[in-house]
Amino acid sequence: MLLEGKKALITGARKGIGRGIAVRFAQEGADVGIADIVDDAETQKTVDLIRAEGRSGELFVADVSTTSGIGSLYERHLEKFGRIDILVNNAIMPDQSAGFIDMTEAYWDRMIDLTLKGYFFMAQRAAQEMVKQGSGGRILSLSSVHGYRAWPNDTAYGICKAGLRRMVQSMSADLAGHGITSNCIAPGYIDNKIPEGDSLESPPMTMEQMPRLVAYVGSHRGGVPSDIAKMAVVLCSELGDYVNGETVLVDGGMIGAGTPEAIRSVTD
Numbered sequence: 001m002l003l004e005g006k007k008a009l010i011t012g013a014r015k016g017i018g019r020g021i022a023v024r025f026a027q028e029g030a031d032v033g034i035a036d037i038v039d040d041a042e043t044q045k046t047v048d049l050i051r052a053e054g055r056s057g058e059l060f061v062a063d064v065s066t067t068s069g070i071g072s073l074y075e076r077h078l079e080k081f082g083r084i085d086i087l088v089n090n091a092i093m094p095d096q097s098a099g100f101i102d103m104t105e106a107y108w109d110r111m112i113d114l115t116l117k118g119y120f121f122m123a124q125r126a127a128q129e130m131v132k133q134g135s136g137g138r139i140l141s142l143s144s145v146h147g148y149r150a151w152p153n154d155t156a157y158g159i160c161k162a163g164l165r166r167m168v169q170s171m172s173a174d175l176a177g178h179g180i181t182s183n184c185i186a187p188g189y190i191d192n193k194i195p196e197g198d199s200l201e202s203p204p205m206t207m208e209q210m211p212r213l214v215a216y217v218g219s220h221r222g223g224v225p226s227d228i229a230k231m232a233v234v235l236c237s238e239l240g241d242y243v244n245g246e247t248v249l250v251d252g253g254m255i256g257a258g259t260p261e262a263i264r265s266v267t268d
């Protein structure tokens with residue numbers, strides 16, 4: 001197991017990519033705290049899935065877009081687990097799309113508060129704890145293909161996701177010598193629906209189901225949370241020891257192979 005005995009904290013893990021990473025980390029031997037603003041049966045299910053792997057799992061209801069929410073989250077995580085070895089910044093608000101012309105100050109503030117400010121202060125506090133602990137650590141943030149290229153109505157979201165790519169570069173410089181790595185994963189299209197029944201995730205979307213989108217994805221299928229979770233294990237384990245300040249695209253080839261014209265055509 002690659003994460004035996006590690007204590008991880010993952011934000012926005014009620015469902016989707018966060019849940020996928022939480023369960024995979026548990027399978028690799030980590031105890032996992034999950035933080036989400038929503039507390040319902042699905043959030044509890046993520047905790048149950050962690051515990052079903054024989055690891056300790058705990059839900060901390062938290063708003064990670066405010067420094068007070070972040071402070072209280074760390075208090076509870078550290079009280080329960082005693083330390084933090086891995087942070088995964090993953091939370092995102094449901095409305096990721098807003099046009100440039102009509103965007104309100106309230107929308108701009110909400111996006112920046114969660115996806116830049118929140119990710120920064122979550123990472124800063126994790127780094128402070130890791131430096132105190134003296135045994136290194138891993139800080140992973142979820143960027144996006146929107147951090148590489150523009151789609152219509154993605155100004156605020158895209159700016160945040162591009163900013164995270166730059167943030168981890170500065171973190172790798174400022175945290176030099178502490179054994180802490182800071183990286184991003186930039187997913188492509190990943191199905192984040194809550195699957196039916198007991199399965200962890202829905203099967204990947206096929207060419208037949210979404211021909212316009214996956215036609216230009218080299219892998220010819222949509223992504224699923226476990227695609228991202230596998231890379232998260234690499235970057236948060238000894239396998240990723242020498243990867244630092246990097247953003248890894250896990251997009252089935254979308255950015256590499258999709259021409260701007262092809263990508264724009266699916267949004268028209």
Ligand SMILES: NC(=O)c1ccc[n+]([C@@H]2O[C@H](COP(=O)([O-])OP(=O)(O)OC[C@H]3O[C@@H](n4cnc5c(N)ncnc54)[C@H](O)[C@@H]3O)[C@@H](O)[C@H]2O)c1
Pocket residue numbers: 011012013014015016017018035036037038062063064065089090091092093094114142143144145186187188189190191192
């Ligand atoms: N799904 C995709 O196709 C895709 C593509 C590129 C990047 N990403 C990135 O991956 C990450 C996960 O995406 P997803 O689609 O799995 O998300 P999701 O919508 O399935 O889950 C996001 C979770 O964050 C929680 N959340 C929202 N605001 C919060 C707050 N203020 N405090 C705490 N929790 C909060 C939500 O309740 C939700 O459970 C995000 O950062 C997203 O930008 C996703």
